[in-house]
Amino acid sequence: MKFYLTSTLLVALCSGNxxxxxxxxxTVPLEYQETSNAFLFRNVPIERRTVPxxxxxxxxxxxxxxxxxxFGDNPSNGIPFLWQSGAKKxxxxxxxxxxxxxxxxxxxxxxxxxxxxxxxxIQMFTNIHLSFPASSGGVPMLMDLQFALDxxxxxxxxxxxAALRSYWQGKVTVEGHDWQAGLVQNLxxxxxxxxxxxxLLRPWEEWNRPFSAFxxxxxxxxxxxxxxxxxxxxxxxxxxxxxxxxxxxxxxxxWSAEPRGREDKLALQLTQxxxxxxxxxxxxxxxxxxxxxxERYVVVLDHPAASVKVPTDRYxxxxxxxxxxxxxxxxxxxxxxxxxxxxxEEVTGAKLPVLSPPPPExxxxxxxxxxxxxxxxxxxxxxxxxxRQGRELILRHRLIGGGGGEYRVWQGTNRIAPQFTVRKSGxxxxxxxxxxx
Amino acid sequence: MVAxxxxxxxxxxxxxxxxxxxxxxxxxxxxxxxxxxxGLLALKPNRCAGAWWIxxxxxxxxxxxxxxxxxxxxxxxxxxxxxxxxAAGLAAVWLLANYLRRHHRFVTFLCLxxxxxxxxxxxxxxxxxxxxTDFNFTDETLPAVIVLAVGVLASSAALILGGLICRGRxxxxxxxxxxxxxxxxxxxxxxxxxxxxxxxxxxGGIDWGEFFVPVLVVAVCHFATLxxxxxxxxxxxxxxxxxxxxxxxKPEAPPVMAPVPEASLKT
Numbered sequence: 025m026k027f028y029l030t031s032t033l034l035v036a037l038c039s040g041n042x043x044x045x046x047x048x049x050x051t052v053p054l055e056y057q058e059t060s061n062a063f064l065f066r067n068v069p070i071e072r073r074t075v076p077x078x079x080x081x082x083x084x085x086x087x088x089x090x091x092x093x094x095f096g097d098n099p100s101n102g103i104p105f106l107w108q109s110g111a112k113k114x115x116x117x118x119x120x121x122x123x124x125x126x127x128x129x130x131x132x133x134x135x136x137x138x139x140x141x142x143x144x145x146i147q148m149f150t151n152i153h154l155s156f157p158a159s160s161g162g163v164p165m166l167m168d169l170q171f172a173l174d175x176x177x178x179x180x181x182x183x184x185x186a187a188l189r190s191y192w193q194g195k196v197t198v199e200g201h202d203w204q205a206g207l208v209q210n211l212x213x214x215x216x217x218x219x220x221x222x223x224l225l226r227p228w229e230e231w232n233r234p235f236s237a238f239x240x241x242x243x244x245x246x247x248x249x250x251x252x253x254x255x256x257x258x259x260x261x262x263x264x265x266x267x268x269x270x271x272x273x274x275x276x277x278x279w280s281a282e283p284r285g286r287e288d289k290l291a292l293q294l295t296q297x298x299x300x301x302x303x304x305x306x307x308x309x310x311x312x313x314x315x316x317x318x319e320r321y322v323v324v325l326d327h328p329a330a331s332v333k334v335p336t337d338r339y340x341x342x343x344x345x346x347x348x349x350x351x352x353x354x355x356x357x358x359x360x361x362x363x364x365x366x367x368x369e370e371v372t373g374a375k376l377p378v379l380s381p382p383p384p385e386x387x388x389x390x391x392x393x394x395x396x397x398x399x400x401x402x403x404x405x406x407x408x409x410x411x412r413q414g415r416e417l418i419l420r421h422r423l424i425g426g427g428g429g430e431y432r433v434w435q436g437t438n439r440i441a442p443q444f445t446v447r448k449s450g451x452x453x454x455x456x457x458x459x460x461x
Numbered sequence: 462m463v464a465x466x467x468x469x470x471x472x473x474x475x476x477x478x479x480x481x482x483x484x485x486x487x488x489x490x491x492x493x494x495x496x497x498x499x500g501l502l503a504l505k506p507n508r509c510a511g512a513w514w515i516x517x518x519x520x521x522x523x524x525x526x527x528x529x530x531x532x533x534x535x536x537x538x539x540x541x542x543x544x545x546x547x548a549a550g551l552a553a554v555w556l557l558a559n560y561l562r563r564h565h566r567f568v569t570f571l572c573l574x575x576x577x578x579x580x581x582x583x584x585x586x587x588x589x590x591x592x593x594t595d596f597n598f599t600d601e602t603l604p605a606v607i608v609l610a611v612g613v614l615a616s617s618a619a620l621i622l623g624g625l626i627c628r629g630r631x632x633x634x635x636x637x638x639x640x641x642x643x644x645x646x647x648x649x650x651x652x653x654x655x656x657x658x659x660x661x662x663x664x665g666g667i668d669w670g671e672f673f674v675p676v677l678v679v680a681v682c683h684f685a686t687l688x689x690x691x692x693x694x695x696x697x698x699x700x701x702x703x704x705x706x707x708x709x710x711k712p713e714a715p716p717v718m719a720p721v722p723e724a725s726l727k728t
Contacts, residue, residue: 310471351469406476408464417483421464423472433468442466458464 052205054192054290056283058166061234062187064222065243065255066211068169069094070182077104079123081131086110087145089173089182095215100158107147107171107182112136114149114171134171143176160216161282165209166190170246185246186211188237192218192283192290195228198271202228205292208237208261218282218290222261225270225324226313235260254434257354259315259343262322267297269335270324274299301333302390308401308426312347316388331395340387344400346431353423353431355400399427408444419444421458494549494584501556511699515552518689522548539605542588544686547612549584550577551690558703566621566709573707574617581613612683615647624708631710633695640687645680652676 071092080090087109092102104117106124112134115124124130134147149171153164165188172183193206206224214220222237236258244252268275274297283290299321306314306328316323318337325332344355390396405424410417421442423431446454465475498519502512526545554561554577561572585605623640656672694704704710 346471348470351467351471353468353471402471404468404472406464406466406468406472406474408462408476408479410462410479410481412483417481419462421466423466423468433466433471440467442464445463445465447463 049293049295050196052194052196052292052294054194054205054207054292056163056190056286056288057193057206058190059234060189062168062189063191063235064188064208064211064237065239065246066186066188067240067243067245068184068186070184071102072180072182077106077117077122077124079125080106081108081113081115081125084108084111084113087173087175089171091182093169093184095154095156095211096159096213098158101156101215103154109134109145109147109171109173112147114147114169116152116154118154132169137170144172144174146170146172154215156216159214160209160218161284163209163216163283163285163288164190165211165216167211185243187246191224191237193224193231194292195231196294198273201271203270204228204231206261207264207290207292212240218279219264221264223264223268223277223322224261225268226260227326237261238263253356253432254354257343257356259313259345259354262315262317262343265317265322267321268324269299269321270326272333274321274335299335300392302336302392303331303395304334304388304390305331305395305397306401307397307399308346308403310346310348310353310402311344311400312352313343313345314398314400315343317342334390336391338387338389342388342398342400346402346404348402351433353402353404353433355425356430356432400425400429402426402431404431404433406442419458490587490589493587494580497580497583498549498552498556501553504556506559507556509699511697512556514693514697514700515555518693519548519552521689522686539602540608540682542585543605543609543612544682545588546581546585546609547616547683547686550579550581550613551616551687553577553580554707555690555693555700555703558707562706562709566625569707569709570617570621573620574613577617578610578613581609585609608679611648611651614651615644615680615683616687618647619643620707624710628709631701631705631708633691636708637688637691640691641680641684644683644687645677648676648680648683649673 071094072089073091077090089107089109090105092104095101095103100120103120104122104124106115108114114132114134116130116132117124118127118130132149132152134149137146137148147170148168150168152167152169154167155162155164167189168187170185170187172185173179174181188208188211191206191208193204196203196205204224204226207218208222208224209215210217210220224235224237226235236255238258238261239255241252241256244255247255264277266277268277276295276297278293278295279291280293281291307330311328312326314323314325314328316325316334316339318335318339320337321335323334323337323339325334342355346353388396388398403426407422407424409420409422411420412418421444423433425431441457441459443457444455445452462479462481463475463477464479467474498515501507502515523545526541526548529541554573557576561569561576563569563572589602619640622643623636626639627636653672690700691704694700
């Protein structure tokens with residue numbers, strides 16, 4: 025809490041007031057911020073190495089895995105590593121060189137994670153600062169690395185998952201409303217890149233609420249199963265777009281220079297743009313956030329009214345989160361026709377959420393001539409469908425929105441499973457709970 | 462049916478009532494194996510009261526599959542279908558033993574395999590859902606057919622090899638022991654290549670514990686399915702001869718017909 029208060033004061037002192045000023049361009053200083061919880065997850069491919077590195081720490085007893093963590097295709101971004109699972113140590117070549125003895129900061133101790141199978145080793149290494157000068161200004165990113173190895177079935181295939189815990193943020197005021205603007209660096213193909221990263225944009229009141237950045241489904245296997253589906257549909261951030269529409273204004277985002285150290289600031293410039301607007305009518309209620317991804321603009325709507333003006337564009341996909349009281353729900357687009365919400369991922373053996381774009385007919389075209397209608401939002405309705413499969417009756421629970429579409433309630437990991445009751449002639453003859461997945 | 466969950470103000474707790482008319486599956490297909498057994502009982506060699514004892518082991522196994530104990534893991538339903546189908550096939554084999562026995566053991570094996578496969582398959586398909594409006598193969602159908610095929614092969618091989626080992630003299634307990642070992646061996650031989658190929662395909666090491674334990678459990682279940690029929694063969698003279706025919710066991714030596722010594726006649 026102390027850390028947050030300090031950063032709040034700092035940010036408040038140097039926040040940017042965008043469109044109250046005479047100029048159409050304003051600069052918002054973004055500061056480096058570390059969080060206690062990870063918000064972006066990614067599987068890091070490993071190039072296994074059987075020959076020892078030229079310089080390695082003294083050997084210890086127990087299993088040793090060595091190789092290079094491949095962050096993107098650029099080999100200069102690769103990070104040599106030596107994982108001594110027996111000694112619970114990880115040695116990283118933080119300078120991207122194959123000398124694992126020249127930097128004491130490159131040694132990390134593990135927190136052993138629980139595994140359902142004794143032959144499956146999982147160790148977590150936290151508070152690791154990695155920089156990628158080959159694809160960015162070189163400013164470090166804070167992350168946790170989780171190494172795993174199935175010593176029985178796949179002893180030659182170690183797994184590594186990176187979980188990002190740092191981003192850059194600042195406060196921007198538009199039409200008297202404060203917003204938190206943040207940039208999340210890329211963690212996949214262009215590690216460290218801001219332009220290939222994600223943009224965080226949400227009302228300032230939510231600045232201390234943990235958020236999730238968009239993670240590819242394959243990287244979420246380290247999360248509890250009930251959270252994976254939610255994380256890949258998060259709406260706090262979205263792929264960085266230089267054109268953003270929020271609070272009724274179209275903005276062009278840019279910056280002149282990227283920071284090289286954590287103490288530097290990133291000067292985010294917002295320039296107001298003139299663009300044609302069209303009317304969008306939203307039929308549902310309880311919408312907390314609606315993010316529409318168009319061909320020109322990304323539109324962020326916070327608690328939108330039933331009718332809003334947005335840039336004329338064709339929007340798809342869109343992310344919808346509902347909120348009423350303390351209950352939140354998200355639009356679960358991408359559910360396949362089979363109704364199965366997961367697939368079996370062969371490499372890890374984990375179940376991963378399916379994420380596919382909504383069908384083309386769900387795209388919304390907004391023009392100046394006539395209002396476009398977007399049928400999303402509440403109220404939500406519990407529904408059950410029954411299909412016969414052999415001698416069994418399969419019951420499926422679905423939460424249907426006011427405009428159709430399926431939603432899922434997000435109550436953290438403490439969610440109470442929905443229930444069903446079967447009656448015959450008014451008399452209860454059966455009841456039970458639905459299982460997740 | 463009504464679905465309910467706490468939506469915390471985002472909607473009503475209870476959803477609208479959904480009506481589903483559950484139509485019981487037709488029982489006609491389920492009667493098929495029973496009618497087939499009844500038909501086999503009408504065959505000339507089976508026209509005696511002792512043949513009707515075949516209902517006892519068959520009924521025991523079927524009753525187990527209809528009301529299994531709670532210790533069975535979820536997802537084991539298809540395994541119960543396999544057990545029931547195998548029991549139907551074994552009952553048919555017990556009734557057809559006179560026809561299946563041939564001069565050469567290998568020919569007997571082929572006849573046994575054919576009969577067991579045919580009647581087991583009949584027993585299996587009779588348990589599928591045959592309501593034509595809503596018929597579909599479930600995800601478990603193919604694995605069940607594969608397990609049944611391996612079970613039929615293992616049963617036939619074990620009975621013929623058991624007969625070969627115990628050919629000198631029919632001793633039930635020794636035969637039971639050998640059949641258990643042979644069934645386990647058959648399952649291991651058939652499934653080991655699949656397991657090895659799967660392990661090689663995944664570039665991982667082979668955890669033989671993961672292989673042996675489930676395969677041996679399946680083999681024991683298989684033997685438990687066969688055991689009621691073996692006990693019947695031990696208890697019933699009628700079916701003892703049938704089993705001995707299948708096993709190619711030597712007929713028991715007839716009583717020695719020695720001439721009565723003359724001295725004794727004179728006295």
